[in-house]
Amino acid sequence: MSAYQAGDVRAFERLVARHEKPVWMFLRRFTRDAVAAEDLLQEVFLRVVKSAGEWKRTAKFSTWVYAIARNLCIDQSRRAVHRQAQSLDGPLKAGGDATETLHDRIPAVQSGADDRLSDRQAAARIDAAIAELPDDQREVFLMREVMEMSFAEIAAVVGASEPTVKSRMRYALGKLREALTDLRDAPAARAGVAESAGSG
Amino acid sequence: MAMTQDPMSHDQIDEQMVDFLYGELPAAARAAFEAHVAGCERCRREVESLGQVRALARTVMDEAPPARAHDAILRAAREAAAAGPAQAAAAAKAGGAGPAKMGAKAEPARASLWDWLRGRWAFPTLATVGAVAVLVLGSRLFLNPSTVHEIGRPASAPEPGAGPRASEAELRKQAEEVARSSSARMAESNEPRPSAAAAAAPPLAEAPATGAPGAALAESRAEKKRSRAVVRPAAPAAPAAPTKMGGAGAGAFGSAGKGDPLAGLIGSTPTAPKKSEARDDLVEGLSTRDGSGGLAKDKAAAPAGGAPEFQDRPLAAAKPSHDAAPRELAKKRARREVDDADDEAPVRPRAKQPALAERSPAPSRAYAAPPPPAEPAAAPPPAAAPSPVNANEAFADDAPAEAAAPRRLDRTASRASRGGAPAPAPASTPPPATAMSARARVAAADAEESEQNQAATVRETLVQRADRLFTQGRWAEAAIAYRDLLRQQPSSPEAERWRRRLAAARAAIATDRPPPSR
Numbered sequence: 001m002s003a004y005q006a007g008d009v010r011a012f013e014r015l016v017a018r019h020e021k022p023v024w025m026f027l028r029r030f031t032r033d034a035v036a037a038e039d040l041l042q043e044v045f046l047r048v049v050k051s052a053g054e055w056k057r058t059a060k061f062s063t064w065v066y067a068i069a070r071n072l073c074i075d076q077s078r079r080a081v082h083r084q085a086q087s088l089d090g091p092l093k094a095g096g097d098a099t100e101t102l103h104d105r106i107p108a109v110q111s112g113a114d115d116r117l118s119d120r121q122a123a124a125r126i127d128a129a130i131a132e133l134p135d136d137q138r139e140v141f142l143m144r145e146v147m148e149m150s151f152a153e154i155a156a157v158v159g160a161s162e163p164t165v166k167s168r169m170r171y172a173l174g175k176l177r178e179a180l181t182d183l184r185d186a187p188a189a190r191a192g193v194a195e196s197a198g199s200g
Numbered sequence: 201m202a203m204t205q206d207p208m209s210h211d212q213i214d215e216q217m218v219d220f221l222y223g224e225l226p227a228a229a230r231a232a233f234e235a236h237v238a239g240c241e242r243c244r245r246e247v248e249s250l251g252q253v254r255a256l257a258r259t260v261m262d263e264a265p266p267a268r269a270h271d272a273i274l275r276a277a278r279e280a281a282a283a284g285p286a287q288a289a290a291a292a293k294a295g296g297a298g299p300a301k302m303g304a305k306a307e308p309a310r311a312s313l314w315d316w317l318r319g320r321w322a323f324p325t326l327a328t329v330g331a332v333a334v335l336v337l338g339s340r341l342f343l344n345p346s347t348v349h350e351i352g353r354p355a356s357a358p359e360p361g362a363g364p365r366a367s368e369a370e371l372r373k374q375a376e377e378v379a380r381s382s383s384a385r386m387a388e389s390n391e392p393r394p395s396a397a398a399a400a401a402p403p404l405a406e407a408p409a410t411g412a413p414g415a416a417l418a419e420s421r422a423e424k425k426r427s428r429a430v431v432r433p434a435a436p437a438a439p440a441a442p443t444k445m446g447g448a449g450a451g452a453f454g455s456a457g458k459g460d461p462l463a464g465l466i467g468s469t470p471t472a473p474k475k476s477e478a479r480d481d482l483v484e485g486l487s488t489r490d491g492s493g494g495l496a497k498d499k500a501a502a503p504a505g506g507a508p509e510f511q512d513r514p515l516a517a518a519k520p521s522h523d524a525a526p527r528e529l530a531k532k533r534a535r536r537e538v539d540d541a542d543d544e545a546p547v548r549p550r551a552k553q554p555a556l557a558e559r560s561p562a563p564s565r566a567y568a569a570p571p572p573p574a575e576p577a578a579a580p581p582p583a584a585a586p587s588p589v590n591a592n593e594a595f596a597d598d599a600p601a602e603a604a605a606p607r608r609l610d611r612t613a614s615r616a617s618r619g620g621a622p623a624p625a626p627a628s629t630p631p632p633a634t635a636m637s638a639r640a641r642v643a644a645a646d647a648e649e650s651e652q653n654q655a656a657t658v659r660e661t662l663v664q665r666a667d668r669l670f671t672q673g674r675w676a677e678a679a680i681a682y683r684d685l686l687r688q689q690p691s692s693p694e695a696e697r698w699r700r701r702l703a704a705a706r707a708a709i710a711t712d713r714p715p716p717s718r
Contacts, residue, residue: 012277016270024265038269045273049280126260144222145254146261151224166218173218176253183256 004052016045019062023069025146030073030139032131040076044069066147067157070139077135122183129179137172140165208236213243221250663694670701679705 003011023044027037047068055064133141139158143149151169155162213236219225220233237243666681682702686695 009278009281012281013274016273016277020265020270020273021263024269025261025263028263029261038266041265041269042272042276046276046280049277122256123260126256130257130261141257142261145257151218151222169218169222170214173221173250173253176257177249180253180256 012049015048015061019065020045022147023065026066026069026142027073029127029130029142029146030070031076032127036076040069040072043072047072060153062147063149063153063157066143066149066153070143070157073139125183126180129176132179133172133175136160137168137175140168141172141176144169208232210240210243213237213240213246217246217250220247221254662688666698666701670705673708675705675708679709 004015020041024037024041027040027044028034031037031040044065048065055061130138130141136158140154143154143157144151149157151162151165155165158165160168213233216225216229216233220230225233237247662681662685666678666685669678669681679702682698682705685692685698686702689695692698
């Protein structure tokens with residue numbers, strides 16, 4: 001970031017390449033709307049460009065960027081309350097299965113493949129389970145999982161104590177476990193257990 | 201070794217579970233945690249289940265951003281770097297809807313006009329200013345007295361159609377005043393007092409028949425017009441006259457029949473239409489203004505059963521006569537002015553004159569002209585009309601000849617009081633302003649004399665009638681007649697005779713037999 005402040009555009013490209021994906025995953029899951037997440041992604045980095053002169057070396061760049069992303073998400077969710085825009089990936093509200101999304105009702109191009117169908121259904125259920133989390137638990141979960149922020153950093157960004165953040169994380173994991181009980185025996189889940197046991 | 205010497209409880213394991221899962225547990229604590237989990241089936245399943253949840257979430261959330269978003273970000277960054285920090289801020293603003301909050305302190309440097317208008321305080325402030333402006337302008341426009349008067353003046357200005365309606369109230373007022381004065385005079389004769397409507401309706405139409413001071417003058421005018429009627433077609437006036445005269449107060453005339461000499465003044469005799477035509481403008485003024493007159497007019501035109509409309513229609517029916525024939529009215533008015541100039545003074549100051557003037561398209565003339573000084577003296581005749589008529593009405597059916605006598609006597613008396621000139625139109629008419637007062641004085645004297653003569657005639661007629669009724673054996677009517685005579689003239693020389701006859705009539709009524717001696 002210091003290089004970009006000095007006028008090195010390449011340095012900014014490297015920053016984007018490093019933080020673009022976590023920010024995107026966070027925005028995508030937090031907003032539950034791919035289009036809105038894409039707009040917000042550009043907005044986040046435009047804000048970085050705009051506010052580059054205000055960044056200080058003492059601050060961690062990732063924390064600063066993720067804080068911008070989180071605040072944009074909060075603003076967007078407030079506006080979405082009035083717009084009531086329906087997302088393709090968001091859960092259908094009135095009638096039907098709570099975990100069913102609009103995307104699921106669109107016929108798949110390769111609907112003959114059972115495994116892909118089951119993968120899509122499993123992904124939809126996981127998406128829905130994450131989307132059903134309370135906002136405070138979901139943002140902590142996403143910051144930790146996709147942005148790989150420490151609990152201390154999360155606590156600083158959300159303005160809560162670290163034990164509170166850990167507690168929210170613990171509740172979020174418990175709710176996801178309840179929602180995804182039948183999926184935990186999937187190969188991906190079994191493979192992930194060994195990986196996540198010691199990684200963190 | 202770990203299983204038996206495990207110092208950690210399940211609660212401690214739960215507290216450190218998140219740190220263990222995400223690798224934030226210190227090495228010593230991590231070793232203790234792992235030792236516990238290895239020996240505790242429950243904690244081991246807990247760690248495994250949560251690990252599976254994390255793995256499932258990661259498989260779904262691992263997603264690369266769209267390439268177009270990446271390109272747009274880099275393009276905006278290059279443009280911002282080339283343009284400088286200010287343009288970078290503008291580019292950031294144009295790149296998307298700028299949220300208010302963000303981690304950094306960046307905010308738009310300047311709000312647009314629209315943003316300013318959308319501010320929380322802007323709309324209430326502008327609304328308040330607008331309301332105050334409307335209030336001030338409205339008060340200046342509509343609450344300014346001078347402006348209001350200026351606006352109201354044309355509205356209250358006389359209009360061609362509004363003149364008669366305005367003069368109607370004036371006419372009614374004058375008629376009521378005349379009726380009050382006449383009723384005061386009639387109180388001594390104990391005649392039934394005419395109702396307000398009757399007093400307002402018939403005065404002018406019946407004035408010539410009551411022997412009022414203006415009656416002879418009106419008759420002379422009628423004779424003049426009669427002579428003119430040879431030249432002027434009288435067709436429209438002839439059929440209208442009886443209907444107009446058939447108003448509330450003229451009902452007795454209609455029932456008098458051909459034998460009634462009063463009918464000659466109304467239209468039963470061959471000369472009647474022309475006589476009534478002589479007063480048609482006056483009668484028309486009444487009939488078109490007064491409810492009863494208009495009602496009579498409508499009654500002639502409406503089919504049977506149209507009576508309920510009468511109360512609503514008089515003014516409406518009267519208006520078309522003004523609106524449809526203003527030229528006829530103007531001609532009549534001109535002729536009347538000529539006649540008035542030729543006739544005696546009392547004709548002009550009669551209560552009808554202002555009403556006729558009010559019917560003109562320029563009513564300001566009528567309002568501006570002060571009433572002549574002789575008007576109070578000349579006014580009684582029209583108002584005095586109802587009572588004699590009512591008095592005659594009682595015996596009109598019984599003795600038309602007797603009823604006719606007093607009226608003819610009235611006319612001759614009034615003519616004699618003016619020197620016996622039946623139509624005293626002076627050859628050289630003095631200027632109206634100076635002649636008016638002289639005429640008014642003469643009219644006042646005539647009015648007093650005629651009233652005295654009329655009262656005497658009425659009394660004489662009542663005596664004759666009472667005697668006739670007594671002679672015919674109509675005891676009840678005779679008793680009433682004598683009683684009235686005694687009330688009117690208790691000190692009359694004949695009072696004793698009236699009392700005897702009254703007692704005899706009452707006795708006859710009580711015994712249902714004729715008195716022993718009549």
